[in-house]
Amino acid sequence: MATDSWALAVDEQEAAAESLSNLHLKEEKIKPDTNGNLKTNVISFKDRAAQSLLNKLIRSNLVDNTNQVEVLQRDPNSPLYSVKSFEELRLKPQLLQGVYAMGFNRPSKIQENALPLMLAEPPQNLIAQSQSGTGKTAAFVLAMLSQVEPANKYPQCLCLSPTYELALQTGKVIEQMGKFYPELKLAYAVRGNKLERGQKISEQIVIGTPGTVLDWCSKLKFIDPKKIKVFVLDEADVMIATQGHQDQSIRIQRMLPRNCQMLLFSATFEDSVWKFAQKVVPDPNVIKLKREEETLDTIKQYYVLCSSRDEKFQALCNLYGAITIAQAMIFCHTRKTASWLAAELSKEGHQVALLSGEMMVEQRAAVIERFREGKEKVLVTTNVCARGIDVEQVSVVINFDLPVDKDGNPDNETYLHRIGRTGRFGKRGLAVNMVDSKHSMNILNRIQEHFNKKIERLDTDDLDEIEKIAN
Numbered sequence: 001m002a003t004d005s006w007a008l009a010v011d012e013q014e015a016a017a018e019s020l021s022n023l024h025l026k027e028e029k030i031k032p033d034t035n036g037n038l039k040t041n042v043i044s045f046k047d048r049a050a051q052s053l054l055n056k057l058i059r060s061n062l063v064d065n066t067n068q069v070e071v072l073q074r075d076p077n078s079p080l081y082s083v084k085s086f087e088e089l090r091l092k093p094q095l096l097q098g099v100y101a102m103g104f105n106r107p108s109k110i111q112e113n114a115l116p117l118m119l120a121e122p123p124q125n126l127i128a129q130s131q132s133g134t135g136k137t138a139a140f141v142l143a144m145l146s147q148v149e150p151a152n153k154y155p156q157c158l159c160l161s162p163t164y165e166l167a168l169q170t171g172k173v174i175e176q177m178g179k180f181y182p183e184l185k186l187a188y189a190v191r192g193n194k195l196e197r198g199q200k201i202s203e204q205i206v207i208g209t210p211g212t213v214l215d216w217c218s219k220l221k222f223i224d225p226k227k228i229k230v231f232v233l234d235e236a237d238v239m240i241a242t243q244g245h246q247d248q249s250i251r252i253q254r255m256l257p258r259n260c261q262m263l264l265f266s267a268t269f270e271d272s273v274w275k276f277a278q279k280v281v282p283d284p285n286v287i288k289l290k291r292e293e294e295t296l297d298t299i300k301q302y303y304v305l306c307s308s309r310d311e312k313f314q315a316l317c318n319l320y321g322a323i324t325i326a327q328a329m330i331f332c333h334t335r336k337t338a339s340w341l342a343a344e345l346s347k348e349g350h351q352v353a354l355l356s357g358e359m360m361v362e363q364r365a366a367v368i369e370r371f372r373e374g375k376e377k378v379l380v381t382t383n384v385c386a387r388g389i390d391v392e393q394v395s396v397v398i399n400f401d402l403p404v405d406k407d408g409n410p411d412n413e414t415y416l417h418r419i420g421r422t423g424r425f426g427k428r429g430l431a432v433n434m435v436d437s438k439h440s441m442n443i444l445n446r447i448q449e450h451f452n453k454k455i456e457r458l459d460t461d462d463l464d465e466i467e468k469i470a471n
Protein backbone atom coordinates (compact mmCIF):
# COMPACT_ATOMS: atom_id res chain seq x y z
CA MET A 1 0.00 0.00 0.00
CA ALA A 2 1.70 3.20 -1.13
CA THR A 3 1.54 6.10 1.28
CA ASP A 4 0.80 8.64 -1.46
CA SER A 5 -2.29 6.63 -2.38
CA TRP A 6 -3.97 7.60 0.82
CA ALA A 7 -7.06 9.65 0.31
CA LEU A 8 -6.82 12.01 3.23
CA ALA A 9 -7.92 15.16 1.50
CA VAL A 10 -9.07 16.64 4.78
CA ASP A 11 -9.53 20.33 5.15
CA GLU A 12 -6.62 20.67 7.53
CA GLN A 13 -7.73 23.78 9.32
CA GLU A 14 -11.21 22.57 10.01
CA ALA A 15 -9.96 19.24 11.22
CA ALA A 16 -7.38 20.83 13.44
CA ALA A 17 -9.97 23.13 14.94
CA GLU A 18 -12.28 20.21 15.57
CA SER A 19 -9.42 18.28 17.09
CA LEU A 20 -8.57 21.09 19.48
CA SER A 21 -12.09 21.59 20.67
CA ASN A 22 -12.94 17.90 20.84
CA LEU A 23 -9.95 16.86 22.81
CA HIS A 24 -9.94 19.62 25.30
CA LEU A 25 -10.73 17.29 28.11
CA LYS A 26 -12.61 19.06 30.82
CA GLU A 27 -12.99 17.98 34.39
CA GLU A 28 -16.60 18.68 35.20
CA LYS A 29 -17.09 20.75 38.28
CA ILE A 30 -19.50 19.36 40.84
CA LYS A 31 -22.10 22.04 41.44
CA PRO A 32 -25.25 21.80 43.54
CA ASP A 33 -28.51 22.26 41.59
CA THR A 34 -31.35 24.52 42.71
CA ASN A 35 -32.44 21.93 45.29
CA GLY A 36 -28.95 21.82 46.71
CA ASN A 37 -28.23 18.34 45.30
CA LEU A 38 -24.89 17.66 43.71
CA LYS A 39 -25.06 17.48 39.97
CA THR A 40 -24.25 14.21 38.29
CA ASN A 41 -20.70 14.13 37.11
CA VAL A 42 -21.22 12.03 34.01
CA ILE A 43 -18.25 10.91 31.98
CA SER A 44 -18.89 12.74 28.75
CA PHE A 45 -18.34 11.53 25.23
CA LYS A 46 -15.38 13.88 24.90
CA ASP A 47 -13.78 12.46 28.03
CA ARG A 48 -14.24 8.89 26.89
CA ALA A 49 -12.94 9.57 23.41
CA ALA A 50 -9.98 11.52 24.79
CA GLN A 51 -9.18 8.77 27.27
CA SER A 52 -9.28 6.19 24.53
CA LEU A 53 -6.99 8.23 22.31
CA LEU A 54 -4.61 8.84 25.21
CA ASN A 55 -4.43 5.10 25.87
CA LYS A 56 -3.55 4.49 22.25
CA LEU A 57 -0.91 7.22 22.18
CA ILE A 58 0.88 6.11 25.34
CA ARG A 59 0.64 2.39 24.82
CA SER A 60 3.76 0.77 23.48
CA ASN A 61 2.67 -2.87 23.39
CA LEU A 62 0.01 -5.37 24.40
CA VAL A 63 -1.52 -5.06 27.83
CA ASP A 64 -0.41 -7.96 29.98
CA ASN A 65 -3.33 -10.28 30.48
CA THR A 66 -3.60 -13.71 31.97
CA ASN A 67 -7.34 -13.91 32.13
CA GLN A 68 -9.99 -16.23 30.89
CA VAL A 69 -11.65 -15.76 27.52
CA GLU A 70 -15.36 -16.48 27.39
CA VAL A 71 -16.70 -17.50 23.99
CA LEU A 72 -20.39 -17.75 23.22
CA GLN A 73 -20.77 -19.25 19.79
CA ARG A 74 -23.75 -18.66 17.61
CA ASP A 75 -23.72 -22.33 16.80
CA PRO A 76 -22.88 -24.02 20.10
CA ASN A 77 -22.38 -27.34 18.28
CA SER A 78 -19.47 -26.17 16.20
CA PRO A 79 -16.11 -26.97 17.80
CA LEU A 80 -14.32 -24.13 19.56
CA TYR A 81 -11.39 -23.20 17.45
CA SER A 82 -8.47 -21.15 18.70
CA VAL A 83 -5.05 -20.50 17.20
CA LYS A 84 -1.66 -20.08 18.76
CA SER A 85 0.12 -18.88 15.64
CA PHE A 86 -0.68 -16.58 12.72
CA GLU A 87 0.32 -19.35 10.27
CA GLU A 88 -2.60 -21.47 11.45
CA LEU A 89 -4.96 -18.81 10.14
CA ARG A 90 -3.78 -19.36 6.58
CA LEU A 91 -3.58 -15.65 5.95
CA LYS A 92 -2.69 -14.40 2.50
CA PRO A 93 1.12 -14.16 2.22
CA GLN A 94 1.08 -10.33 1.93
CA LEU A 95 -0.93 -10.14 5.10
CA LEU A 96 1.28 -12.50 7.03
CA GLN A 97 4.20 -10.36 5.89
CA GLY A 98 2.35 -7.29 7.19
CA VAL A 99 1.70 -8.93 10.55
CA TYR A 100 5.34 -9.88 11.00
CA ALA A 101 6.52 -6.48 9.80
CA MET A 102 4.55 -5.04 12.70
CA GLY A 103 6.56 -7.19 15.06
CA PHE A 104 3.72 -9.51 16.06
CA ASN A 105 4.97 -13.03 16.74
CA ARG A 106 1.80 -14.70 17.91
CA PRO A 107 -1.85 -13.76 18.38
CA SER A 108 -2.88 -12.05 21.61
CA LYS A 109 -5.43 -13.71 23.89
CA ILE A 110 -8.44 -12.08 22.31
CA GLN A 111 -7.03 -12.66 18.82
CA GLU A 112 -6.58 -16.41 19.47
CA ASN A 113 -10.34 -16.85 19.64
CA ALA A 114 -11.65 -13.93 17.62
CA LEU A 115 -9.58 -14.46 14.47
CA PRO A 116 -10.74 -18.02 13.65
CA LEU A 117 -14.35 -16.85 14.01
CA MET A 118 -13.83 -13.72 11.97
CA LEU A 119 -11.95 -15.51 9.20
CA ALA A 120 -14.26 -18.53 9.02
CA GLU A 121 -16.14 -19.45 5.84
CA PRO A 122 -18.81 -18.16 5.67
CA PRO A 123 -17.69 -15.16 7.75
CA GLN A 124 -19.27 -14.96 11.16
CA ASN A 125 -20.63 -11.96 13.02
CA LEU A 126 -18.90 -11.04 16.23
CA ILE A 127 -19.32 -8.90 19.32
CA ALA A 128 -16.04 -8.72 21.23
CA GLN A 129 -15.31 -7.06 24.52
CA SER A 130 -11.89 -6.75 25.97
CA GLN A 131 -10.03 -4.04 27.81
CA SER A 132 -8.07 -1.44 25.94
CA GLY A 133 -4.72 -2.58 24.58
CA THR A 134 -5.45 -6.28 24.23
CA GLY A 135 -5.29 -6.39 20.46
CA LYS A 136 -8.84 -5.73 19.23
CA THR A 137 -7.89 -3.18 16.57
CA ALA A 138 -5.26 -5.43 15.08
CA ALA A 139 -7.82 -8.26 15.04
CA PHE A 140 -10.49 -6.48 13.03
CA VAL A 141 -7.95 -4.88 10.71
CA LEU A 142 -6.77 -8.41 9.88
CA ALA A 143 -10.37 -9.43 9.24
CA MET A 144 -10.93 -6.52 6.86
CA LEU A 145 -7.66 -7.06 5.03
CA SER A 146 -8.38 -10.77 4.65
CA GLN A 147 -11.64 -10.13 2.86
CA VAL A 148 -10.81 -7.13 0.75
CA GLU A 149 -10.12 -7.64 -2.94
CA PRO A 150 -7.70 -4.89 -3.96
CA ALA A 151 -8.42 -5.41 -7.67
CA ASN A 152 -12.01 -4.25 -7.13
CA LYS A 153 -11.95 -0.48 -7.07
CA TYR A 154 -14.87 0.25 -4.79
CA PRO A 155 -15.43 0.27 -1.01
CA GLN A 156 -15.74 -3.21 0.45
CA CYS A 157 -14.91 -2.66 4.10
CA LEU A 158 -16.46 0.02 6.27
CA CYS A 159 -15.20 0.90 9.73
CA LEU A 160 -16.89 3.33 12.13
CA SER A 161 -14.87 5.18 14.78
CA PRO A 162 -16.22 7.64 17.36
CA THR A 163 -13.94 10.56 16.43
CA TYR A 164 -11.71 11.84 13.66
CA GLU A 165 -8.59 11.25 15.76
CA LEU A 166 -9.54 7.68 16.64
CA ALA A 167 -10.30 7.01 12.98
CA LEU A 168 -6.80 8.23 12.09
CA GLN A 169 -5.23 5.92 14.68
CA THR A 170 -7.03 2.91 13.24
CA GLY A 171 -6.17 4.06 9.74
CA LYS A 172 -2.50 3.95 10.69
CA VAL A 173 -2.85 0.30 11.71
CA ILE A 174 -4.54 -0.54 8.40
CA GLU A 175 -1.76 1.30 6.59
CA GLN A 176 0.98 -0.62 8.40
CA MET A 177 -0.62 -4.02 8.21
CA GLY A 178 -1.73 -3.61 4.60
CA LYS A 179 1.53 -2.19 3.28
CA PHE A 180 2.27 -5.26 1.17
CA TYR A 181 -0.89 -4.77 -0.89
CA PRO A 182 0.27 -2.21 -3.47
CA GLU A 183 -3.19 -1.57 -4.89
CA LEU A 184 -5.04 -1.11 -1.65
CA LYS A 185 -6.31 2.35 -0.76
CA LEU A 186 -8.07 3.80 2.23
CA ALA A 187 -10.48 6.73 2.41
CA TYR A 188 -11.33 8.75 5.50
CA ALA A 189 -15.00 9.65 5.82
CA VAL A 190 -14.56 12.48 8.28
CA ARG A 191 -15.87 16.00 8.46
CA GLY A 192 -13.91 18.27 6.17
CA ASN A 193 -12.98 15.62 3.65
CA LYS A 194 -14.87 17.20 0.81
CA LEU A 195 -15.42 15.25 -2.38
CA GLU A 196 -17.21 16.19 -5.59
CA ARG A 197 -20.94 15.50 -5.45
CA GLY A 198 -21.98 12.42 -7.40
CA GLN A 199 -18.45 11.04 -7.36
CA LYS A 200 -18.01 7.34 -6.49
CA ILE A 201 -14.94 6.54 -4.49
CA SER A 202 -12.52 3.82 -5.52
CA GLU A 203 -10.82 3.16 -2.18
CA GLN A 204 -11.49 -0.37 -0.97
CA ILE A 205 -11.58 0.49 2.74
CA VAL A 206 -13.44 3.42 4.25
CA ILE A 207 -12.96 4.48 7.82
CA GLY A 208 -14.86 7.33 9.37
CA THR A 209 -17.23 8.82 11.89
CA PRO A 210 -20.92 7.82 11.78
CA GLY A 211 -22.37 11.14 10.58
CA THR A 212 -20.07 11.49 7.59
CA VAL A 213 -20.22 7.80 6.70
CA LEU A 214 -24.01 8.02 6.72
CA ASP A 215 -23.88 11.02 4.37
CA TRP A 216 -21.45 9.22 2.09
CA CYS A 217 -23.72 6.16 1.95
CA SER A 218 -27.05 7.94 1.57
CA LYS A 219 -27.27 11.63 0.68
CA LEU A 220 -23.98 11.93 -1.23
CA LYS A 221 -23.85 8.35 -2.57
CA PHE A 222 -20.04 8.17 -2.60
CA ILE A 223 -20.31 4.62 -1.29
CA ASP A 224 -22.61 1.88 -2.46
CA PRO A 225 -23.51 0.22 0.86
CA LYS A 226 -24.78 -2.88 -0.93
CA LYS A 227 -21.20 -3.74 -1.90
CA ILE A 228 -19.85 -3.70 1.65
CA LYS A 229 -18.58 -7.10 2.81
CA VAL A 230 -17.23 -6.23 6.24
CA PHE A 231 -18.71 -3.67 8.62
CA VAL A 232 -16.78 -2.84 11.79
CA LEU A 233 -18.04 -0.72 14.63
CA ASP A 234 -15.12 0.12 16.89
CA GLU A 235 -15.20 1.52 20.42
CA ALA A 236 -18.91 0.91 20.84
CA ASP A 237 -18.81 2.12 24.45
CA VAL A 238 -17.39 5.47 23.37
CA MET A 239 -19.73 5.62 20.41
CA ILE A 240 -22.93 5.28 22.40
CA ALA A 241 -22.02 8.16 24.67
CA THR A 242 -23.65 10.34 22.01
CA GLN A 243 -27.21 9.53 21.07
CA GLY A 244 -26.66 10.75 17.51
CA HIS A 245 -23.89 8.23 16.85
CA GLN A 246 -26.07 5.32 17.91
CA ASP A 247 -28.87 6.25 15.55
CA GLN A 248 -26.51 6.97 12.67
CA SER A 249 -24.68 3.66 13.16
CA ILE A 250 -27.94 1.74 13.13
CA ARG A 251 -29.10 3.56 10.00
CA ILE A 252 -25.84 2.68 8.24
CA GLN A 253 -26.10 -0.94 9.33
CA ARG A 254 -29.60 -1.18 7.84
CA MET A 255 -28.31 -0.22 4.40
CA LEU A 256 -25.83 -3.08 4.30
CA PRO A 257 -26.54 -6.40 2.59
CA ARG A 258 -27.65 -9.37 4.68
CA ASN A 259 -24.48 -11.33 4.06
CA CYS A 260 -22.22 -8.48 5.16
CA GLN A 261 -20.06 -9.49 8.10
CA MET A 262 -20.79 -7.32 11.16
CA LEU A 263 -18.16 -6.90 13.85
CA LEU A 264 -18.47 -4.80 16.98
CA PHE A 265 -15.77 -4.05 19.53
CA SER A 266 -15.90 -2.45 22.93
CA ALA A 267 -13.59 -2.10 25.91
CA THR A 268 -16.50 -2.29 28.36
CA PHE A 269 -19.89 -3.93 28.35
CA GLU A 270 -22.45 -2.00 30.34
CA ASP A 271 -26.09 -2.84 29.62
CA SER A 272 -26.46 0.05 27.23
CA VAL A 273 -23.50 -1.12 25.13
CA TRP A 274 -24.82 -4.64 25.05
CA LYS A 275 -28.27 -3.49 23.90
CA PHE A 276 -26.74 -1.37 21.19
CA ALA A 277 -24.42 -4.21 20.12
CA GLN A 278 -27.34 -6.55 19.65
CA LYS A 279 -29.11 -4.01 17.46
CA VAL A 280 -26.07 -3.64 15.22
CA VAL A 281 -24.91 -7.25 15.05
CA PRO A 282 -27.47 -9.92 14.20
CA ASP A 283 -26.78 -13.55 15.22
CA PRO A 284 -23.52 -12.72 16.91
CA ASN A 285 -20.78 -14.84 18.34
CA VAL A 286 -19.67 -13.18 21.55
CA ILE A 287 -16.17 -13.07 22.99
CA LYS A 288 -15.33 -11.52 26.32
CA LEU A 289 -12.01 -11.22 28.01
CA LYS A 290 -12.36 -10.94 31.74
CA ARG A 291 -10.62 -8.00 33.30
CA GLU A 292 -7.58 -8.76 35.38
CA GLU A 293 -8.54 -8.53 39.03
CA GLU A 294 -6.65 -5.81 40.79
CA THR A 295 -5.90 -6.57 44.39
CA LEU A 296 -4.46 -4.59 47.25
CA ASP A 297 -2.64 -7.57 48.71
CA THR A 298 0.87 -6.51 47.81
CA ILE A 299 0.44 -2.90 48.82
CA LYS A 300 1.18 -1.41 52.21
CA GLN A 301 -1.39 1.26 52.95
CA TYR A 302 -1.01 4.09 55.43
CA TYR A 303 -2.70 7.31 56.37
CA VAL A 304 -1.28 10.51 57.79
CA LEU A 305 -3.31 12.86 59.98
CA CYS A 306 -2.95 16.53 59.11
CA SER A 307 -5.02 19.63 59.72
CA SER A 308 -4.42 21.69 56.59
CA ARG A 309 -3.12 21.65 53.05
CA ASP A 310 0.23 23.05 54.24
CA GLU A 311 0.55 20.29 56.80
CA LYS A 312 -0.14 17.72 54.14
CA PHE A 313 2.64 19.25 52.08
CA GLN A 314 4.99 19.14 55.08
CA ALA A 315 4.13 15.47 55.66
CA LEU A 316 4.96 14.79 52.04
CA CYS A 317 8.34 16.52 52.38
CA ASN A 318 9.06 14.48 55.50
CA LEU A 319 8.33 11.30 53.59
CA TYR A 320 10.70 12.35 50.84
CA GLY A 321 13.31 13.26 53.42
CA ALA A 322 13.17 9.85 55.04
CA ILE A 323 12.90 7.34 52.23
CA THR A 324 14.19 6.91 48.73
CA ILE A 325 11.30 7.08 46.34
CA ALA A 326 12.04 5.91 42.81
CA GLN A 327 8.93 7.39 41.27
CA ALA A 328 5.72 8.58 42.85
CA MET A 329 2.26 9.51 41.64
CA ILE A 330 0.40 12.08 43.68
CA PHE A 331 -3.34 12.48 43.25
CA CYS A 332 -5.22 15.69 44.01
CA HIS A 333 -8.91 16.41 43.84
CA THR A 334 -8.76 19.60 41.82
CA ARG A 335 -6.58 21.05 39.13
CA LYS A 336 -5.88 24.02 41.35
CA THR A 337 -4.44 21.92 44.15
CA ALA A 338 -2.46 19.86 41.65
CA SER A 339 -0.85 22.99 40.15
CA TRP A 340 -0.12 24.44 43.56
CA LEU A 341 1.43 21.19 44.78
CA ALA A 342 3.52 20.74 41.65
CA ALA A 343 4.87 24.29 42.07
CA GLU A 344 5.67 23.76 45.77
CA LEU A 345 7.44 20.47 45.08
CA SER A 346 9.48 22.08 42.31
CA LYS A 347 10.56 24.81 44.73
CA GLU A 348 11.83 22.04 46.99
CA GLY A 349 14.01 20.81 44.14
CA HIS A 350 11.95 17.85 42.94
CA GLN A 351 11.65 17.02 39.26
CA VAL A 352 7.91 17.27 38.90
CA ALA A 353 5.54 16.53 36.05
CA LEU A 354 2.02 17.90 36.13
CA LEU A 355 -0.79 16.18 34.32
CA SER A 356 -3.73 18.47 34.12
CA GLY A 357 -7.21 18.29 32.67
CA GLU A 358 -6.74 21.42 30.60
CA MET A 359 -3.95 19.86 28.56
CA MET A 360 -4.71 18.36 25.20
CA VAL A 361 -4.40 14.64 24.76
CA GLU A 362 -1.14 14.83 22.82
CA GLN A 363 0.41 16.99 25.52
CA ARG A 364 -0.71 14.59 28.20
CA ALA A 365 0.70 11.64 26.28
CA ALA A 366 4.05 13.47 26.11
CA VAL A 367 4.05 14.12 29.88
CA ILE A 368 3.32 10.46 30.60
CA GLU A 369 6.03 9.38 28.20
CA ARG A 370 8.63 11.56 29.93
CA PHE A 371 7.56 10.24 33.31
CA ARG A 372 7.82 6.67 32.02
CA GLU A 373 11.31 7.36 30.79
CA GLY A 374 12.19 8.56 34.28
CA LYS A 375 12.85 12.16 33.21
CA GLU A 376 10.65 13.26 36.11
CA LYS A 377 10.36 11.45 39.39
CA VAL A 378 7.06 12.81 40.64
CA LEU A 379 3.81 12.96 38.72
CA VAL A 380 1.15 15.20 40.20
CA THR A 381 -2.26 14.65 38.72
CA THR A 382 -5.99 14.76 39.14
CA ASN A 383 -7.95 11.60 38.76
CA VAL A 384 -9.41 12.29 35.38
CA CYS A 385 -5.99 12.16 33.78
CA ALA A 386 -4.59 9.06 35.34
CA ARG A 387 -6.85 6.17 34.52
CA GLY A 388 -5.06 3.30 32.92
CA ILE A 389 -1.57 4.72 33.19
CA ASP A 390 0.94 1.97 33.80
CA VAL A 391 4.34 2.99 34.99
CA GLU A 392 6.28 0.08 36.38
CA GLN A 393 8.75 2.08 38.43
CA VAL A 394 6.07 3.80 40.51
CA SER A 395 6.76 2.60 44.02
CA VAL A 396 4.69 5.10 45.96
CA VAL A 397 1.20 6.46 45.42
CA ILE A 398 0.06 9.40 47.49
CA ASN A 399 -3.54 10.40 47.80
CA PHE A 400 -3.05 14.05 48.63
CA ASP A 401 -6.85 14.10 48.52
CA LEU A 402 -8.89 10.94 48.94
CA PRO A 403 -10.99 9.91 45.94
CA VAL A 404 -14.66 10.78 46.25
CA ASP A 405 -17.48 10.35 43.78
CA LYS A 406 -19.97 12.92 42.53
CA ASP A 407 -21.95 12.75 45.76
CA GLY A 408 -18.92 13.10 47.99
CA ASN A 409 -18.91 9.40 48.93
CA PRO A 410 -15.74 7.32 48.83
CA ASP A 411 -14.89 6.27 45.29
CA ASN A 412 -13.62 2.76 45.96
CA GLU A 413 -13.08 1.86 42.35
CA THR A 414 -10.87 4.88 41.79
CA TYR A 415 -9.00 4.13 45.02
CA LEU A 416 -8.26 0.64 43.73
CA HIS A 417 -7.14 1.95 40.35
CA ARG A 418 -4.87 4.57 41.87
CA ILE A 419 -3.26 2.31 44.44
CA GLY A 420 -3.11 -0.53 41.94
CA ARG A 421 -0.51 1.54 40.03
CA THR A 422 2.13 0.69 42.62
CA GLY A 423 1.81 -2.99 43.36
CA ARG A 424 1.82 -4.27 39.84
CA PHE A 425 3.24 -7.60 38.82
CA GLY A 426 3.53 -8.76 42.42
CA LYS A 427 5.93 -5.97 43.38
CA ARG A 428 5.41 -4.45 46.78
CA GLY A 429 4.14 -0.93 46.75
CA LEU A 430 3.44 1.79 49.24
CA ALA A 431 0.32 3.93 49.39
CA VAL A 432 -0.05 6.95 51.65
CA ASN A 433 -3.37 8.72 52.21
CA MET A 434 -3.51 12.26 53.54
CA VAL A 435 -6.39 12.88 55.91
CA ASP A 436 -7.14 16.49 56.85
CA SER A 437 -10.64 16.56 58.34
CA LYS A 438 -13.27 14.51 60.12
CA HIS A 439 -14.95 14.12 56.77
CA SER A 440 -11.88 12.67 55.09
CA MET A 441 -11.27 10.38 58.09
CA ASN A 442 -14.78 9.09 57.57
CA ILE A 443 -14.07 8.50 53.88
CA LEU A 444 -10.89 6.63 54.78
CA ASN A 445 -12.75 4.43 57.28
CA ARG A 446 -15.33 3.55 54.68
CA ILE A 447 -12.61 2.66 52.17
CA GLN A 448 -11.03 0.38 54.79
CA GLU A 449 -14.36 -1.29 55.42
CA HIS A 450 -15.04 -1.73 51.72
CA PHE A 451 -11.77 -3.53 51.04
CA ASN A 452 -11.67 -5.13 54.45
CA LYS A 453 -8.05 -4.11 54.71
CA LYS A 454 -6.53 -2.12 57.48
CA ILE A 455 -4.91 1.20 56.61
CA GLU A 456 -2.33 1.92 59.33
CA ARG A 457 -1.63 5.33 60.79
CA LEU A 458 1.78 6.77 59.98
CA ASP A 459 3.46 9.54 61.91
CA THR A 460 5.48 11.45 59.35
CA ASP A 461 7.28 13.37 62.11
CA ASP A 462 8.82 10.12 63.27
CA LEU A 463 11.62 9.43 60.81
CA ASP A 464 12.43 6.03 62.28
CA GLU A 465 8.89 4.90 61.75
CA ILE A 466 8.90 6.02 58.13
CA GLU A 467 12.17 4.26 57.46
CA LYS A 468 10.72 1.08 58.92
CA ILE A 469 7.73 1.05 56.61
CA ALA A 470 9.90 1.65 53.59
CA ASN A 471 11.84 -1.50 54.25
Ligand SMILES: Nc1ncnc2c1ncn2[C@@H]1O[C@H](COP(=O)(O)OP(=O)(O)OP(=O)(O)O)[C@@H](O)[C@H]1O
Nearest residue numbers: 060061062104106107108132133134135136137138
Ligand atom coordinates in the same frame (compact mmCIF):
# COMPACT_ATOMS: atom_id res chain seq x y z
N1 LIG B 1 -0.47 -10.20 18.35
C1 LIG B 1 0.20 -9.14 18.76
N2 LIG B 1 1.50 -9.23 19.13
C2 LIG B 1 2.18 -8.15 19.54
N3 LIG B 1 1.67 -6.91 19.65
C3 LIG B 1 0.38 -6.76 19.31
C4 LIG B 1 -0.43 -7.85 18.84
N4 LIG B 1 -1.66 -7.38 18.59
C5 LIG B 1 -1.65 -6.07 18.86
N5 LIG B 1 -0.43 -5.69 19.29
C6 LIG B 1 0.02 -4.34 19.71
O1 LIG B 1 -0.53 -4.11 21.01
C7 LIG B 1 -1.01 -2.79 21.15
C8 LIG B 1 -2.50 -2.83 21.46
O2 LIG B 1 -3.20 -3.42 20.39
P1 LIG B 1 -4.57 -2.82 19.84
O3 LIG B 1 -4.43 -1.36 19.57
O4 LIG B 1 -4.99 -3.70 18.72
O5 LIG B 1 -5.49 -3.01 21.13
P2 LIG B 1 -7.00 -2.61 21.34
O6 LIG B 1 -7.59 -3.66 22.20
O7 LIG B 1 -7.62 -2.36 20.03
O8 LIG B 1 -6.94 -1.27 22.14
P3 LIG B 1 -8.05 -0.09 22.12
O9 LIG B 1 -9.25 -0.64 22.80
O10 LIG B 1 -7.40 1.02 22.88
O11 LIG B 1 -8.27 0.25 20.70
C9 LIG B 1 -0.69 -2.09 19.84
O12 LIG B 1 0.52 -1.38 20.04
C10 LIG B 1 -0.53 -3.22 18.84
O13 LIG B 1 0.37 -2.88 17.81
